[in-house]
Amino acid sequence: MTSLPALSLVFAAVAAPQSVADLERHFADFLDAHGAQETIDSGLLEQVDGRDRKTWHRIREDEVAAVAAGLAHLEARRLVPEDARLVRAMRTTFDELAGSGSMAPSRKCADGASTKLGVDALEEALYACFDEVGNHIRFEGREVTRSGALQMLQEIGEPKRRQALFLAMEPLWRAVDGDGNAASPYRRLISQVAADPRGAETSTAGVASVLGVEAAVLERWLVDVLEAWRKVNPAGKSLVEPWDFRHRYARASHAVNGAIPRESLEALNARFARDLGADSRALGIRYDLAPRPGKAPIAYADAMRIGRLEKGAWRPAIARVSANYDRGGLYTINELVHETGHAVHIAAVRTRPAYFWPDTLFMEAFADVPSWSVFDPAWQQKYLGRAAPRADALREQFALVMLDVAWGLFEVRMLRDPNANPNAVWTHITQTYLGIAPHPEWSWWAVRAQLVGNPGYMLNYAAGAILTADLRARTREAIGPFDAGNPRWYGWLSENLLKYGSSIEAPELLRQFLGRPVSPEALIAEIESLR
Numbered sequence: 001m002t003s004l005p006a007l008s009l010v011f012a013a014v015a016a017p018q019s020v021a022d023l024e025r026h027f028a029d030f031l032d033a034h035g036a037q038e039t040i041d042s043g044l045l046e047q048v049d050g051r052d053r054k055t056w057h058r059i060r061e062d063e064v065a066a067v068a069a070g071l072a073h074l075e076a077r078r079l080v081p082e083d084a085r086l087v088r089a090m091r092t093t094f095d096e097l098a099g100s101g102s103m104a105p106s107r108k109c110a111d112g113a114s115t116k117l118g119v120d121a122l123e124e125a126l127y128a129c130f131d132e133v134g135n136h137i138r139f140e141g142r143e144v145t146r147s148g149a150l151q152m153l154q155e156i157g158e159p160k161r162r163q164a165l166f167l168a169m170e171p172l173w174r175a176v177d178g179d180g181n182a183a184s185p186y187r188r189l190i191s192q193v194a195a196d197p198r199g200a201e202t203s204t205a206g207v208a209s210v211l212g213v214e215a216a217v218l219e220r221w222l223v224d225v226l227e228a229w230r231k232v233n234p235a236g237k238s239l240v241e242p243w244d245f246r247h248r249y250a251r252a253s254h255a256v257n258g259a260i261p262r263e264s265l266e267a268l269n270a271r272f273a274r275d276l277g278a279d280s281r282a283l284g285i286r287y288d289l290a291p292r293p294g295k296a297p298i299a300y301a302d303a304m305r306i307g308r309l310e311k312g313a314w315r316p317a318i319a320r321v322s323a324n325y326d327r328g329g330l331y332t333i334n335e336l337v338h339e340t341g342h343a344v345h346i347a348a349v350r351t352r353p354a355y356f357w358p359d360t361l362f363m364e365a366f367a368d369v370p371s372w373s374v375f376d377p378a379w380q381q382k383y384l385g386r387a388a389p390r391a392d393a394l395r396e397q398f399a400l401v402m403l404d405v406a407w408g409l410f411e412v413r414m415l416r417d418p419n420a421n422p423n424a425v426w427t428h429i430t431q432t433y434l435g436i437a438p439h440p441e442w443s444w445w446a447v448r449a450q451l452v453g454n455p456g457y458m459l460n461y462a463a464g465a466i467l468t469a470d471l472r473a474r475t476r477e478a479i480g481p482f483d484a485g486n487p488r489w490y491g492w493l494s495e496n497l498l499k500y501g502s503s504i505e506a507p508e509l510l511r512q513f514l515g516r517p518v519s520p521e522a523l524i525a526e527i528e529s530l531r
Contacts, residue, residue: 016069020083023070027090028353030063031306034097039304041104042322043295044288048304064098086354089502093357103296103322105131109175112185119192126185126452129175130297134449135324139168145291145324146172146447147299151331153243154250155257166243169447176452177443180423186443186452187422193455194418204412207459210361211467211518212507215412221520222409222462226433228527229402233395235435242436242444249399252375252388253330259384262328265289268383269336275485276370278344284318285343289336291324298449299323299335301342301367306356307349314350319343330396334374341367344490348498358498359506364460365467366498369475372397372468376483383484391530398527401465406430407448408462415456467510469523471497474514 017023036048037056048056071094074087099120105128111117112125134146140161144152149165156162178184208218240248260268266287273280280287286304300322307317321339325332345366349356373379375397380387387393406429413425426445430436450457478496479488497513510518 016073017066018073020074020086023067023074023090024086024352024354026063026066026070027094028306028308030060030067031353031356033060033063035303035305038302039320042288043292044286044320067094068098089354103300103302104294105297109133112175115183115188119189119196122185122189122192123453126176126189127449129172130449131294133172133175135291135297137168139165145326146297147324148326150246150447151327151329153246154253154331156247159244162243162247170442173443173446176446177422180443186446189452190414190455191418194415203415203456204459207361207463210359210506211463212511218463219409219412221466222405225405225466225520225523225527226402226409228524229398230433232527232530233435239431239435239437242439245434245436249396251392252396255388255392256380256384256386257329259386260328260330260333262325265325265328265333265336268333269340272337272383272485273340273344275487276482277487277490280340280343283344283347285340285347286320288320288322289325291326295324296322297324299339301339301346303346306353308353317346317349319346330374334371337374338367338371341370345498348494349501350499351501351503355501355503358501361460361464361467362506365464365471368464368468369471372472373483378484395530402434404458404461405465406434407445407451407458410445411456411458466520466523467518469526470514470518473522
């Protein structure tokens with residue numbers, strides 16, 4: 001790995017930065033130290049740039065103290081508008097990362113039973129359930145991970161076995177939602193989140209503002225998207241059982257999964273990225289994909305170090321990807337390409353440290369720009385040597401997208417009315433729009449860690465699908481098809497979209513890139529093409 005720079009203050013006592021420029025230097029050192037410590041804590045490496053966890057932790061603590069003091073000092077002063085915006089940007093990122101910030105569980109799942117936990121502790125406890133329980137699902141005499149179980153629901157041919165696997169996830173549902181009463185861990189959590197002003201970042205209004213619309217408009221868009229799906233997939237007289245939904249729409253996986261064994265994932269992913277002009281090896285991206293105890297229970301990408309100027313030259317960011325893959329398949333390669341989309345986005349940023357991290361919704365939407373390609377027959381034929389019919393592939397793709405949209409709408413409605421019964425809210429959404437048979441006796445919505453680790457986050461995936469369709473359409477218009485690779489892809493997107501980080505406010509950046517406001521029309525048109 002390329003060496004990280006020597007940080008300005010390693011073990012010395014740190015005085016409060018007096019200027020925005022001085023604060024930003026400390027902030028950059030904090031982000032580097034945070035990324036290094038998190039990399040070591042993830043289990044990927046024992047050292048980063050020759051420094052162990054203890055050393056990086058001490059550096060990080062010094063920089064936390066310096067940045068906290070500098071923010072307090074500068075926020076009390078009258079600043080010119082640009083300096084004030086820089087300080088606000090650093091405050092937002094610092095508040096998110098200055099605590100633990102770790103993606104690995106930091107509490108025990110059993111802690112969630114305590115009615116004395118505040119919102120942060122309760123989030124951490126319920127998130128831990130996705131490792132302790134979710135990654136140890138007992139089925140037919142063996143353990144499978146949550147991600148593996150969801151893919152197996154696509155693959156298993158016998159309905160009774162699918163039902164048995166579905167019900168094998170009940171311990172996870174119960175860990176999250178207890179008996180489903182008003183005192184359940186999830187219902188206590190969502191009530192606290194809805195009442196917490198810090199929830200504004202992941203509120204419906206916050207996400208909607210990135211798309212340049214009001215919260216009510218975004219909720220209507222989500223309903224419009226689900227309604228479009230319902231119209232092209234009418235339930236008729238027979239509703240599908242929840243354990244059968246994924247299998248019904250997984251014909252593409254049935255056709256191609258044999259060509260995507262677990263051991264092929266990294267090579268397939270690397271080849272596609274290289275064909276897009278985003279060579280993951282050249283970019284220094286590190287992958288950690290095998291399950292192990294105590295590891296973060298979700299797939300994610302993060303920065304090992306940020307990109308920044310060093311002695312007048314740009315030192316690029318280095319990203320890493322973490323996941324728990326115990327099987328291959330189309331479902332898994334889609335997720336891996338999504339996480340690689342995050343990683344190449346991180347590597348492309350060319351802006352000052354205060355603006356390094358882009359908006360969350362924008363990042364999630366962009367990551368699906370390449371990942372949706374794996375459902376295209378052109379991608380499958382080139383990289384797998386076989387392809388599903390286009391209608392089957394797109395129907396599977398959008399069935400999975402519609403689940404994300406349903407979870408996003410679920411969070412919108414739970415945050416608006418935290419006293420509502422989540423099983424009833426989920427049952428109404430899935431029965432009305434996805435044609436799934438009602439089972440309000442089960443909390444089967446509780447299979448996504450984001451619902452408890454960061455309530456409101458699923459809305460980024462739901463709204464992100466609208467933006468993804470727009471970004472893909474604009475990119476095809478500019479450089480031509482890219483589902484089977486296009487060497488112009490990464491360079492063009494880096495220059496026109498990715499390099500800015502958050503230096504341009506997301507709504508303005510998206511308007512500049514698209515040449516118009518964001519709209520659900522592209523996504524709805526793709527869904528309607530399935531008629």
